[in-house]
Amino acid sequence: MNTIVVYYSFTNNNEQLAKLLQEKLKCEILKIETVRRRTALSIFLDVLFQRKPAIRPHEMAMERYDRFIFVAPVWAGRMASPLRTFLYEEKNFIVRYSFITLCGGGQDNQRWRLEKELTAILETPPENVTELWIKEVLESKNMDPTKFTTAYRVESKDFERFADKINAFIK
Known part of the structure; x- marks a missing residue:
């Protein structure tokens, strides 16, 4: 089986997760990069208007x-818009897929909404959707998740907290 990890990361939290998965699976990896720099405002507008930002072309044959x-991160219960752009551009090549995110956490029905969004774009349901909640890391460090979730930058040792979920996702 020829596997690829495709990721987008705004804060580098999901980049660390993608590289961890690549290392464990010993597969190729592709970083989605936007043409224009992302800001909190552009992210807000993407979510509000369901925009698909332009992404840089890549050289890999999907x-x-x-x-x-x-x-990818989850913004207001939806997958990050640069990943959405990639999915629309490459959907003819994507049949078997899974999605994993390092996100704030705690939103009702978020997993179900992500599955629905992925299925609508790719016309086939994902094999797996897994959420790793930063909220859990913050609570374990006695930090207020409401105050620090968005600003938190994950450290490699934080992934130990999610080892069981990551291993289950890989299987």
Whole structure:
């Protein structure tokens, strides 16, 4: 099976997760990069108007892969818009896929909404959708999740908290 990890990361939290998955799976990786720099305002507008920002072209032939693992943040209950752009551009090559995110956490029905959004774009449901909540890391450090979730930058040791979920996702 030829697997690729495709990721977008605004704060580098999801980039660290993507690289961890690549290392564990010993597969290729592709970083989605936007043409224009992202800001809090552009992210807000993307969510509000369901925009698909322009992304930089890549040199990888997606038809070579039979399994995709998508990694991206979740913004207001939706996957990050640069990943959405990628999915629309490459959807003809994506059949078997999963999605994992390092996100704030705690939103009702977020997983279900992500599955619905992915299925609507790719016309086939994901094999797996997994959320790793920063909220859990903050609570374990006795930090207020309401205050620090958005600003928190994950450290490699934080992934130990999610080891069981990551291993279950990989299987």
